[in-house]
Amino acid sequence: MSVQKRQIMQVDEAITKLLEVPLHGTVEIISLEDSDGRYLAEDLIAPHAVPPFDRSPYDGFALASQDTKTASHKEPVMFQVIDHIGAGAVSQRVISEKEAIRIMTGAQLPRGADAVVMLEVVKEHGVDAFELSRQINKGENVSYKGEDTKKGEIILTKGTRIHPGVIALLATFGYSEIPVFKRPLVGILATGTELLDIREPLQPGKIRNSNAYMIAAQLRKLGAHPVMLGTLSDDYDHTFLGIQNALKTVDLLITTGGVSVGDFDHLPRVYEELGATLLFNKIAMRPGSVTSAARFQDKMLFGLSGNPSACFVGCELFVRPYIVSSFHARKPHLTMMKATLGADFLKANPFTRFVRGTVTMNDSDIQAVPAGLDKSGSVSSLALANAFIVLRGGTRGWKKGDAVYVLLLDGEGSEWPWTVLLSK
């Protein structure tokens, strides 16, 4: 597994390889109140119709349309008001000829009525009568039982992400306990003698372990449960044992650093000694070309770069779809969109670049501008970025005004953007 043997793989190929050995989501039942952002583990059906009964969508009078047949300005029809109901009340009365019931929005249509006339249409005679001077059609101003959803219909499918609108639907049908996919436990192990904890003061030659905190936040955002396992110094045995131990307690493991070809990059040898199956260790992308994945028994090991930006990109491009696919989500990848490049980016590269960028949507178009310093070690650019600008590999640089694709860091996700993103 020396540098010479590394085979370059395209981003889409690498993701395909990952998803061929998927993480299988397991199911748990949680309260509706705790279900934000989780993914449904089952199709759910409507246990009853919605609306659950014929109801009035307005304030008005419920009546039988039949009785309005002759109504006109010249010969208005007089109705007797025999009851008065608000939403939640059910009238015990049945409407007979030329009778009506005063009904408020959301109340159940009384027996004998097949239409509602709005308050402003009639001329009231006290509280007990009104005259109507136009014909009302059957079904006018009635929200019929089941017009929104029929009993037994599938209302939500497995893999649906639970957002406020979904919660509204679940509550409507009385789903208070929800089957969702469990958050997988994802171990995070940072390797590198240079790493200090964020609570330690700086020391010569050392930097703080920002990657672990960053990845933990990325994982929480995509619905996994990060487990911070600390740092490993650049000692081979220490690294091997640390990884071997970590694998016992988590569903998958992310390491940062140690995946390149430097003298202290131990991960390739660790994979070998574990007997893990290497999926990839060199991707045709910048930053993060050393991003690696290997499979140990039923667990995936992701070896991300120790460079903050490269690490971030590796997590979003590879770890994200691997985990989100375990929730059966239909759009596990970052959200792809078209944009106009707002600044020159003249450095050509044979590999496809994922430049941290800022996408601005304004009245006329969508502009994407590189954010901060474009070096794989840059961290300030990560704080500014809301997207990756995808600059396909090739021999030329890119110019302001060029049409590009971007991958948004916030958004609903894409189904499979790679065919579009990587095609020449």
Place this chain on the structure above:
Amino acid sequence: MSVQKRQIMQVDEAITKLLEVPLHGTVEIISLEDSDGRYLAEDLIAPHAVPPFDRSPYDGFALASQDTKTASHKEPVMFQVIDHIGAGAVSQRVISEKEAIRIMTGAQLPRGADAVVMLEVVKEHGVDAFELSRQINKGENVSYKGEDTKKGEIILTKGTRIHPGVIALLATFGYSEIPVFKRPLVGILATGTELLDIREPLQPGKIRNSNAYMIAAQLRKLGAHPVMLGTLSDDYDHTFLGIQNALKTVDLLITTGGVSVGDFDHLPRVYEELGATLLFNKIAMRPGSVTSAARFQDKMLFGLSGNPSACFVGCELFVRPYIVSSFHARKPHLTMMKATLGADFLKANPFTRFVRGTVTMNDSDIQAVPAGLDKSGSVSSLALANAFIVLRGGTRGWKKGDAVYVLLLDGEGSEWPWTVLLSK
């Protein structure tokens, strides 16, 4: 405050009125690990430079560029390797003439060195020497101290939303405790005799209180802390006392239902009896035209419609910017984008419609299609929608292929989309 007196207000006017009496965010200190999605309450400065020292961005040999001046293919220069350091180690040696130190990515540049030559460029003679056959410039392959961030620079400004990239930056600088704006306590009180709890079986004429659960999820998503205060039946005194009590314990209060002009719509009278200042109670929009806001002492009362879709829209258009502005966020409104209408929508309306829709981004364009049933009482459309399609009020309907604006429910937010959205 009867129906006749209601003054129609445009959406942007109503929001302007709200933001003239802003909610003032208060500050708390939380752990970095708990800060996802929160908003910084202060500008933060860099307590040190990043990188904190000159370092090597590659695996190679650190040397003095001066010594390479004469190097060429014909006359390569031989260097002695006097030390070997990985990231985190600091060499105790100082480079003298024709000396070099083997250095790994991330390690501090040794004293006496001013450039790094990459491993693959040299011809190694065992571990102690190599020859170099080209000139190396001063600063070549050196990441200089402070090139990413200088000490004392403002790294993040007040109002920044904390996402994984921001967390990376905070961790880099050792910010383990973060000043953020507190989540305001937002009471949710549903009014209506028809409302059952989500854990109750259906009863004739009644429906479950889905709005409170939906709003709670909307509030959590935008960073507030919902307080579920139950339901109030359509009895005036009960409603008045319930609201008066609720106001004592929360920072702002949302009610659902009771804001229209029906016989049991008590909210207008409650506002009056409380002595609250009405901001608006009729908006030129569909759904949710009865959306109301009133100010009682230093607290805002939002009166949202009882219809699920109208309630949802009212929360996103009005409650969202009111709360998110208290975090000093620069983009407190829903994310505006241009799209192509993917289906006819022929019902003309003098009011601007916010149609629940599904926005799909594909290779060629961004399509927006209405989701499900377009009635204010519809709830299934909310589960499907990822955006509002904004159809400006007027005398004509809208056709497939028309250019429209959409407001995305997921996204970074917009600064002030209203000028664009509502202009003719």
